[in-house]
Amino acid sequence: SQQGEEDPQALSIQEGENATMNCSYKTSINNLQWYRQNSGRGLVHLILIRSNEREKHSGRLRVTLDTSKKSSSLLITASRAADTASYFCAQTYSGNTPLVFGKGTRLSVIA
Amino acid sequence: DTAVSQTPKYLVTQMGNDKSIKCEQNLGHDTMYWYKQDSKKFLKIMFSYNNKELIINETVPNRFSPKSPDKAHLNLHINSLELGDSAVYFCASSPAGHYEQYFGPGTRLTVT
Numbered sequence: 001s002q003q004g005e006e007d008p009q010a011l012s013i014q015e016g017e018n019a020t021m022n023c024s025y026k027t028s029i030n031n032l033q034w035y036r037q038n039s040g041r042g043l044v045h046l047i048l049i050r051s052n053e054r055e056k057h058s059g060r061l062r063v064t065l066d067t068s069k070k071s072s073s074l075l076i077t078a079s080r081a082a083d084t085a086s087y088f089c090a091q092t093y094s095g096n097t098p099l100v101f102g103k104g105t106r107l108s109v110i111a
Numbered sequence: 112d113t114a115v116s117q118t119p120k121y122l123v124t125q126m127g128n129d130k131s132i133k134c135e136q137n138l139g140h141d142t143m144y145w146y147k148q149d150s151k152k153f154l155k156i157m158f159s160y161n162n163k164e165l166i167i168n169e170t171v172p173n174r175f176s177p178k179s180p181d182k183a184h185l186n187l188h189i190n191s192l193e194l195g196d197s198a199v200y201f202c203a204s205s206p207a208g209h210y211e212q213y214f215g216p217g218t219r220l221t222v223t
Contacts (some may be wrong), residue, residue: 042201045213
């Protein structure tokens with residue numbers, strides 16, 4: 001299976017703290033994406049990082065990619081209660097191959 | 112003005128029945144997908160259509176049959192429902208040449 005893994009499975013932090021989630025995958029990728037899923041809702045695309053990129057920012061989000069370690073991290077700075085959700089990484093391995101999702105990290109931000 | 116919509120949101124049915132889930136996107140995207148999310152939140156691709164043509168068909172029982180009447184719609188028909196089909200089914204779409212996907216709100220299917 002090419003399924004990646006997020007780590008930790010669950011994370012609980014206080015509002016204002018930073019949250020870091022990690023994702024590992026198994027073989028060379030074309031790109032990697034992070035998605036957020038609020039309880040009972042569909043997934044929302046957050047950010048995409050290509051295999052030749054090492055870091056990307058979007059607002060309070062910072063994503064890094066280390067292709068030598070086959071891993072990525074998502075940092076959410078100055079977290080808010082509204083950031084409470086599950087976060088998934090998903091890889092595209094080549095061309096039209098489907099996205100492969102990990103099992104997600106459940107983030108709880110306590111006000 | 113919902114971008115990707117699914118109906119119904121909840122579906123409760125008995126084993127052996129046949130049911131359909133509908134998906135529509137008004138984003139003008141070329142590619143549409145069906146995913147299954149199990150009770151452990153594991154999300155797995157089932158099918159992908161590009162301009163009404165099937166391009167990805169993962170190892171899904173042939174009781175599941177997708178149909179794309181036009182580029183904006185991708186419906187999922189399930190025959191002879193089984194207990195293990197209980198899950199949340201998500202429809203998604205993506206624009207040509209882009210990898211990011213836009214998801215619908217999901218349909219929670221419960222088979223009793």
